[in-house]
Amino acid sequence: MSVVADSPSRSPPPKRVRAESPAAAPAAVDAAAPAAASTAAAPSSSKPAQNKGKNFQQGKGKRKRNRHILPDPYSSGDVLYRDVVDFLGKEYVDEIIAKGDSSEWDAPADLELMSVIELTAGVMTVSGESLSMYEKDGKKWAIVVPFAHPGDKIRAKVFKHDRLCSMADMVEIVEYCDDLRGGEGDRRVNPEAGCKYFGECGGCQLQSVPYAKQLLHKARTVDLAYQRFSGLQGGKVPGILPTIGSPKQWGYRTKITPHFDAPPKWAQRPDQNEEDANDVREWSCRIGFDRKGKPGVLDIEECPIATPVLNAKLIDERQRIKETIWSFKRGATVLLRDSLPAPEPIPTAESPYDPASSTEVAHVAITNHKELVYERVGSFLFSFAAGSFFQNNNSILIPLTEYVKEAIFPPGSTAKRPTHLVDTYCGSGLFGITLSTEFERVAGVEITADSITAAKKNAAMNGLQDKTTWLCGKAEQIFGGLPEQGFAGDHSCVVIDPPRKGCDTPFLEQLLAFKPLTAVYVSCNVHTQARDIGWFITESEKRGEGKWRYELESLRGFDLFPQTAHVESVGVLRLVELN
Numbered sequence: 041m042s043v044v045a046d047s048p049s050r051s052p053p054p055k056r057v058r059a060e061s062p063a064a065a066p067a068a069v070d071a072a073a074p075a076a077a078s079t080a081a082a083p084s085s086s087k088p089a090q091n092k093g094k095n096f097q098q099g100k101g102k103r104k105r106n107r108h109i110l111p112d113p114y115s116s117g118d119v120l121y122r123d124v125v126d127f128l129g130k131e132y133v134d135e136i137i138a139k140g141d142s143s144e145w146d147a148p149a150d151l152e153l154m155s156v157i158e159l160t161a162g163v164m165t166v167s168g169e170s171l172s173m174y175e176k177d178g179k180k181w182a183i184v185v186p187f188a189h190p191g192d193k194i195r196a197k198v199f200k201h202d203r204l205c206s207m208a209d210m211v212e213i214v215e216y217c218d219d220l221r222g223g224e225g226d227r228r229v230n231p232e233a234g235c236k237y238f239g240e241c242g243g244c245q246l247q248s249v250p251y252a253k254q255l256l257h258k259a260r261t262v263d264l265a266y267q268r269f270s271g272l273q274g275g276k277v278p279g280i281l282p283t284i285g286s287p288k289q290w291g292y293r294t295k296i297t298p299h300f301d302a303p304p305k306w307a308q309r310p311d312q313n314e315e316d317a318n319d320v321r322e323w324s325c326r327i328g329f330d331r332k333g334k335p336g337v338l339d340i341e342e343c344p345i346a347t348p349v350l351n352a353k354l355i356d357e358r359q360r361i362k363e364t365i366w367s368f369k370r371g372a373t374v375l376l377r378d379s380l381p382a383p384e385p386i387p388t389a390e391s392p393y394d395p396a397s398s399t400e401v402a403h404v405a406i407t408n409h410k411e412l413v414y415e416r417v418g419s420f421l422f423s424f425a426a427g428s429f430f431q432n433n434n435s436i437l438i439p440l441t442e443y444v445k446e447a448i449f450p451p452g453s454t455a456k457r458p459t460h461l462v463d464t465y466c467g468s469g470l471f472g473i474t475l476s477t478e479f480e481r482v483a484g485v486e487i488t489a490d491s492i493t494a495a496k497k498n499a500a501m502n503g504l505q506d507k508t509t510w511l512c513g514k515a516e517q518i519f520g521g522l523p524e525q526g527f528a529g530d531h532s533c534v535v536i537d538p539p540r541k542g543c544d545t546p547f548l549e550q551l552l553a554f555k556p557l558t559a560v561y562v563s564c565n566v567h568t569q570a571r572d573i574g575w576f577i578t579e580s581e582k583r584g585e586g587k588w589r590y591e592l593e594s595l596r597g598f599d600l601f602p603q604t605a606h607v608e609s610v611g612v613l614r615l616v617e618l619n
């Protein structure tokens with residue numbers, strides 16, 4: 041474990057552009073960044089966050105205002121706060137907050153910023169950090185430290201106080217607790233395995249945890265999300281099923297986006313004499329990922345969770361950028377995407393893809409956002425622009441799509457069989473196309489025109505053009521257009537796979553009005569999923585007036601991102617007629 045000495049700066053990272061052309065490229069959107077959910081108790085809408093930026097004035101008559109900013113609901117900050125409350129004890133926290141003197145923001149007096157303290161890590165947060173107890177004069181306070189496991193004895197440097205907790209950097213693990221250790225990525229056990237940047241890179245959080253325990257951690261995350269955010273009482277949330285592991289636990293990631301900063305003004309250019317300018321310093325170009333708890337980019341030569349072809353391409357890209365770095369005025373992001381080589385000829389509606397003809401071929405790495413990527417999922421071929429959305433772990437896509445299929449048609453069920461599938465937030469058609477064999481008709485809806493173009497092309501490449509309809513528009517407006525296409529709730533099933541911010545209220549309202557036989561909600565943010573499913577079940581009880589309602593039949597995580605704390609959650613909703 042490396043020693044972390046500097047205090048992190050809290051300033052926002054500089055803007056980045058794509059690395060294709062150094063000049064005048066547009067600012068790239070970080071696809072991995074969580075979208076802030078916007079309301080506290082209901083699915084997201086266009087309303088502003090209720091408590092964002094709320095000010096609390098400390099001390100009457102004082103001119104200095106102390107801004108205490110609460111995290112957006114369902115954000116990682118909100119989830120951490122819930123972890124802290126559970127750790128300190130809800131009764132204790134309620135008591136402190138009930139005083140109304142904002143003392144939940146006041147760290148214990150002797151806990152000074154930049155001080156190094158000794159702790160015993162208590163529990164692991166949802167996002168994989170440790171929480172340790174700091175108690176002084178009856179005041180309980182949590183210390184958040186990354187990379188420590190429950191039971192580890194550590195030294196940590198406090199750099200920020202927050203509500204009921206302080207953030208600290210890991211300085212040293214003095215004594216390891218073996219309970220959660222011994223994973224393949226634990227370099228104490230396997231010095232050659234895992235990632236040499238673990239402990240410094242902000243990308244992975246759970247590498248040193250054995251894989252089976254990573255899966256348990258993710259099942260707990262799903263469980264906690266429903267306890268905290270669904271508003272559903274005990275019996276309405278089924279027991280969380282074991283997390284389905286990823287067939288590949290390393291070398292699985294088919295897309296990575298390392299980034300780099302432009303040379304700062306003070307940096308000494310290679311062609312510059314030191315006498316030319318005062319105050320120039322040496323600067324080196326770092327291409328990689330954000331550092332954990334420290335500002336700036338961590339220089340990354342390889343990423344062991346990325347596929348081998350991406351790691352090979354990373355060497356070339358790093359070389360290319362280092363050679364041209366002085367032409368960049370702003371930082372930039374590099375896209376690296378794993379692809380099959382373009383098939384020859386490209387399958388078409390007239391001559392569709394034949395899975396029997398496919399052979400094992402060497403993959404290629406694509407760096408141009410507009411170039412087409414090809415991926416196989418089971419007996420289907422997909423293509424999409426490299427810069428657009430597609431799931432990043434191909435190795436788990438057959439288990440995931442097969443699971444959704446079985447959830448819709450449970451073996452031995454006597455329930456009415458849906459004949460039509462509506463794939464909402466369909467992207468380039470992953471669920472609609474892989475599940476199409478079970479349905480008479482499939483409709484997909486998606487906000488991004490390019491993805492709909494890709495979905496149509498994918499349907500044609502797989503010979504599915506006649507049984508599929510792909511509609512570009514907001515999912516919030518789409519159910520109205522479905523009857524014209526022959527879709528009605530009483531013979532349909534809906535797959536819902538929204539971005540991290542979850543569904544909007546208008547979407548869920550339409551889903552309730554459509555009243556499908558089954559809905560399967562797949563989500564990369566279990567916290568907004570819990571909120572949406574909680575709302576949906578509760579509303580269905582009101583609207584069903586004792587005649588019908590939706591039940592949450594099953595819940596389980598899929599590990600699309602081994603070694604990280606992320607979990608994909610699949611919730612199955614079934615319409616139940618009550619008389």
Ligand SMILES: C[S@@+](CC[C@H](N)C(=O)[O-])C[C@H]1O[C@@H](n2cnc3c(N)ncnc32)[C@H](O)[C@@H]1O
Nearest residue numbers: 429465466467470486487488514515537538539
């Ligand atoms: C998590 S991705 C899922 C894509 C696809 N189901 C898959 O697995 O490849 C979410 C998709 O929802 C789309 N999207 C985002 N907001 C939307 C909205 N309001 N209405 C419809 N689609 C939306 C995004 O463009 C993105 O393709």
